[in-house]
Amino acid sequence: MNRTKYITYMAMLLTLTIVLSIFESMLPSFTAIPGVKLGLANIVVMFTLFFIGRKYAFALNIAKGIFVLITRGAVAGILSLCGGMLSILVIIFLHSIFKERISYLLLSISGAIAHNIGQIMAVSVMLNAYAYMYLPVLIVSGVVMGSITGILLKTLLPVLSYPLKEANR
Amino acid sequence: MDKNVFFRNKDIIMIGIIIMIAIVLYFGIKPFIKEGEKAEILLDGKVIKTLDLSRDASYSPEGMEVVFEVKDGKARFVSSDCPDKICVNTGFIDKKGQTAVCLPNRLVLRIAGGDTDAVL
Numbered sequence: 001m002n003r004t005k006y007i008t009y010m011a012m013l014l015t016l017t018i019v020l021s022i023f024e025s026m027l028p029s030f031t032a033i034p035g036v037k038l039g040l041a042n043i044v045v046m047f048t049l050f051f052i053g054r055k056y057a058f059a060l061n062i063a064k065g066i067f068v069l070i071t072r073g074a075v076a077g078i079l080s081l082c083g084g085m086l087s088i089l090v091i092i093f094l095h096s097i098f099k100e101r102i103s104y105l106l107l108s109i110s111g112a113i114a115h116n117i118g119q120i121m122a123v124s125v126m127l128n129a130y131a132y133m134y135l136p137v138l139i140v141s142g143v144v145m146g147s148i149t150g151i152l153l154k155t156l157l158p159v160l161s162y163p164l165k166e167a168n169r
Numbered sequence: 170m171d172k173n174v175f176f177r178n179k180d181i182i183m184i185g186i187i188i189m190i191a192i193v194l195y196f197g198i199k200p201f202i203k204e205g206e207k208a209e210i211l212l213d214g215k216v217i218k219t220l221d222l223s224r225d226a227s228y229s230p231e232g233m234e235v236v237f238e239v240k241d242g243k244a245r246f247v248s249s250d251c252p253d254k255i256c257v258n259t260g261f262i263d264k265k266g267q268t269a270v271c272l273p274n275r276l277v278l279r280i281a282g283g284d285t286d287a288v289l
Contacts, residue, residue: 095173104175106183113187133264136195143187154175 001164009163010056017044017064036141039112042087043153046108047160049088057088075126079119086118087111105150112146113139208244210237211277220244222263222280235274244278246271 001009020040027038041064049057061084069077091111094102116138124132210218212230220226220239227247228237234250243261249271256271262280269278 100173102173103177103180104173106180107173109184109187133198136191136198139191139194140188143184143191147184150175 005163010060012163013044013048013160014060014063017041017060018067020044021064021068036138037145039115039145039149040152042108042111042115043149043156044160045084045088046091046111046149046153047157049091050104051161051164054088054092058085061085061088078126079122082122083115083118086121087115090114104154105147108150108153109143109146112149113142116142207281208237208239209279209281211279213275214277219281230276233274233276235271235276237278244280245269246278249274249276 018041020043024038024040045057045060045064048060062081065077065081065084068080088111091107091114094107094110117135120132120135120138206222208220208222209216210220210228210230217230218228218237220228220237222239222242222244224239225241226239229235234248235256236247236249238245238247240261243263245261246256246259246269249256251271251273253273256269256274256276256278259269262269262278265280267280270276
């Protein structure tokens with residue numbers, strides 16, 4: 001893929017990330033517990049991480065963090081960045097240890113749990129130390145939401161990777 | 170990274186282990202969560218009223234369309250004139266360190282305990 005196409009492709013993925021996170025904030029939250037979210041935007045971040053490259057995934061996450069920072073304020077932006085960074089780091093870490101012995105589903109779940117833990121750490125530093133109370137709930141939520149986003153990623157893979165295949169032909 | 174498979178049967182075991190860890194954590198954390206003794210109401214970060222959780226009461230700050238309530242050792246925002254109602258939707262809180270916040274009115278309802286140590 002040439003440079004122009006790559007930039008366009010990354011812009012498209014970033015747009016997708018942002019649209020998904022806006023879409024998600026429009027959905028009624030189905031639990032009373034703050035922080036239990038689907039994490040639809042993680043689908044795109046994971047796709048980027050698995051099939052395009054690590055530095056692109058980081059770039060995407062930072063860009064998304066900046067977008068949240070501008071639209072929803074500093075606290076939300078920092079939370080988004082901390083969650084996203086820890087999520088990517090954990091996935092990279094697990095993948096480099098287990099290589100092809102770890103399944104995408106487990107990677108997705110680990111990423112979702114890491115995302116939640118990253119946010120809890122940020123919340124407890126910035127707002128109140130009491131946030132750890134939610135840790136067990138957010139681990140279980142990470143398992144459920146990570147499975148859902150993992151399955152969605154598998155389903156959407158042909159569509160998302162179409163431009164990549166097209167370019168390599 | 171294309172070599173990975175999407176799902177292996179032993180993933181179920183791993184998921185089981187993760188959920189077990191969460192359950193163990195839940196019961197491990199529980200004893201450390203203390204019930205609060207007092208509810209503090211803060212305006213612009215300053216305590217304007219302290220309510221005892223052992224006594225049922227209701228309170229409305231002067232000049233504001235906001236009502237607080239203490240009932241059965243729990244405190245909550247009963248009503249507020251803010252547009253988003255996040256404070257009211259937080260519901261009852263009773264654990265030390267828990268907060269309900271109304272940003273439009275710059276009000277915070279916070280549960281405080283006997284000692285001021287942060288829990289966990």
